[in-house]
Amino acid sequence: MAWSEKLKLKKGLVLSVTQAGYHGPKEVQQRTMARIVGGQDVIVVGPEGCGKSTTAILAALNKFNYTPDGIPKVLYLVPDKESVDRVIEQISQLNNNKSISVVGLFAAPGIEAQMDAMADGADIVVATPDRARAIYLKLGLDVNKIELLVLDDADLIVKQGLQLPVAELANSIPKCQHLVFTEVVHDRLNKMIAPFMKQPATIEIEEIGEPLFETHPQVLYHVPNFGTKVNLLNLFMQDDELFTKVAVFVNTRPTAEKLYKTLQNRKTGVALLNSWFFELNSFDSIHDFKEATDFQVLIVVNDAGKKLDLDDIPFLIHFELPEEKDIYIERMINHSPEVEDEIMAITFATDLELTQVKKIEQAVGTRIPLGELPEDLIIEKERKAPTAEEKKAAAAKADENAPGAAFHEKKASNAKTYNYRAGLKAKMSNKRKH
Known part of the structure; x- marks a missing residue:
């Protein structure tokens, strides 16, 4: 035209x-x-x-x-x-x-x-x-x-x-x-x-196109913030009869450590893939995690250089989407579509991650169905950045709590507004002794 x-x-x-x-x-x-x-x-x-x-x-x-x-x-x-x-x-x-x-x-x-x-x-x-x-x-x-x-x-x-x-x-x-x-x-x-x-x-403008390949069943949970993601993951993990084996994907080590500490108090086992701390539960391979009967959750930091054998893990939860959409897509491809699929892919996404979700949908050629948030999910409030006035008030409060801040201004009668010579000071001291 x-x-x-x-x-x-x-x-x-x-x-x-x-x-x-x-x-x-x-x-x-x-x-x-x-x-x-x-x-x-x-x-x-x-x-x-x-x-x-x-x-x-x-x-x-x-x-x-x-x-x-x-x-x-x-x-x-x-x-x-x-x-x-x-x-x-x-x-x-x-x-x-x-x-x-x-x-x-x-x-x-x-x-x-x-x-x-x-x-x-x-x-x-x-x-x-x-x-x-x-x-x-x-x-x-x-x-x-x-x-x-x-x-x-x-x-x-x-x-x-x-x-x-x-x-x-x-x-x-x-x-x-x-x-x-x-x-x-x-x-x-x-x-x-x-x-x-x-x-x-x-x-x-809709330009999704035709599906390009078979994928595992997927569901998207749209949540307002990071804290709500943590609550949703904890809520899911309470059902250890359903979530028997779970791989949770994150983008950074600090996030992995935070989730580990959040989940480790549970009766079921939590571990990291290739942990960077000796004191944390760790597996050197996905295969070892699959074989371990006393571990439910494996936390994996997204790495573009590694292809993981995720077969036979019933739930793949992307707590955070990888920066490269191809990493996500590779995990979602069902390489054996003739076999009944028992793998479910779950994605948590905030507003800021919806753009990446759209790029994935466009690349795959299919929409990810939106899941309904559980009624008992605790929605965390947004943490707003402090305003200039709030910062000023906080700074003033910090000054009040600083060392020496408890001392009050001297009374006018006690205030030193003069400076005596050394000789005169000595004479005044002698007078006080008599």
Whole structure:
């Protein structure tokens, strides 16, 4: 399908996009461009590779005629420096209007060069939220004429913990259109964008495709935080008649140690694979764990270099998803589909891990069913970062508890506001003796 007038893109932009090899719009552009050009706030949810970034760049370039004035009209926020470079490169590929000035802002030694680039003129600013905020506070970023605020890979912006600078920048812009592009939508993301999105349209792009291979039965438990994950694991392990043998996968040694200490008080045995401490129960191989009748749980730290023989372990629990999705996928493949499958794969995921879940689903070609949380599961409260006022109050309290803080100010009559000479001090001492 060729680019049609229904998408309402400027003719010069359609020409440059076609010359760049984009001979027709993808589904995401067909479903969103008319709304975007019409000025509506839009949330686009879709998997990696569906065309979200291209849609965002087309929306940005479509804001310009051939006479840009060098004052930022588009603020395009991304999670990291690599994304800044990628977006700027794609803008240069899709843009024939070389009078449009594009400036990238990201964390780097010194800030003066980026301040100078902004002073020379910027029509589109592609930035990480923290650096954009820093330059805004230094009066180097003028937001008064911004017409379009784009959040690309918004789920990763949340994962980086950049919600505060995004909120401050969005609140500082007098009036503009907002576009959010993300692989997943969850509570943390909604909390970040809700204050500034105005009756947005949500467009979801589904590109799961056909299943690529047989997998073990899977179930996903979506939980709010790490503490709730621990509670859920403990709750499952109470049923030792069902969970006879369990492999629990984590990403770091500290997490493995925490789970070991949490579970070791149980009657059933808990061990680590290749423990790094002599005093902790350990197995050198998965085979030894399978053969041990008095051990129920084996905690395994994810390692991309190791392929594990997980056959005959009834439950594989991913307490944390590995950074490389291929590690997870390799464990899920059922290499003997003709045999009745007795292995169940269980995954715990917080909001910040849902992006990785989506990547796995897209790669495997099937959705992971969502499990219902047990009624007796204890949901831990979120631990909020202390505010500036709370930090100040805590510092003041610490000062009060510091050594010597219990001493009170001297009375005015006892306060030493003078300094006698040594001879005079000696005479006064002699008088006290008589």
